[in-house]
Amino acid sequence: MTRFAGRRVLLAGGGSIGPGVGNGKAAAILYAREGAEVFVIDRNPDAAAETVSIIEAEGGRALAHTADLTRPEEAQGAVTRMLAGGGIDVLHYNLGTSVKGGVVETAPEDWTRVFDVNLNAAYHLSRAVLPAMEAEGKGALVYVSSLAGLRSGPYSYVAYEASKAALQRMAQSIARVYAEKGIRANVVLPGPIDTPHVTAIVAPDADPEELAAARARLVPMGRQGTPWEVAEVALFLASDAASFVTGVLLPVDGGMSL
């Protein structure tokens, strides 16, 4: 399939936090399989390089770029470098982090860190990308949020929930303002997905098998999703197949939001 032939995709957080395949890495690989040139941005140079080497080994086209996207000048620098080589057809925003706890348990520095990664970096990148897309009169933005941006889960991680809800609202605001300019913005809301991110960030102390079983029990389909299932939905939203779709919050959750 060549749904993205000739398209250039900025993949923010296209590495993986640990061994295996996360949501960002899967999306980068699928865009490349569909013919896109993928600009893989990650603050971890090895993680970005690994994704690029997988894509190149499959005969695809990708470029690694190291940046901490919570820094406005680094987000702008990444966009400027990508624009120097052509346009940007798709911004795929995958960054996300979390800290467990309610408002009382969450330290101010953790609150700020989670908002920097989940929301502020998305703002910096969107702000850098949108003028170029507007000049072209086209573009698609896809933000990876979470079901936690809509509703409570089994425990509170309020900084995550609040920052993802704000990300969703930002995306919908962009969608409304830029609809008449040919630019679409949509949001993917994964439920529990089996990725290295979960063992590394969400529950580093848990037994991996018990954790996986407990997460699967939350889902009506009785299993966790895969990063490929999240990526497929994101690609649909970024593609011309979704040309009349903007501002949607699309759960990819095995029925968990029902």
Ligand SMILES: NC(=O)c1ccc[n+]([C@@H]2O[C@H](COP(=O)([O-])OP(=O)(O)OC[C@H]3O[C@@H](n4cnc5c(N)ncnc54)[C@H](O)[C@@H]3O)[C@@H](O)[C@H]2O)c1
């Ligand atoms: N796995 C799940 O169950 C689940 C559920 C809901 C939502 N999500 C969302 O999926 C996304 C995570 O997907 P993943 O599996 O690819 O995660 P991941 O942690 O494996 O990959 C994210 C990449 O982003 C990079 N990164 C982090 N901060 C950065 C920064 N400031 N600048 C540049 N790069 C940075 C990391 O180095 C990492 O390589 C998050 O948005 C998360 O909220 C995951």
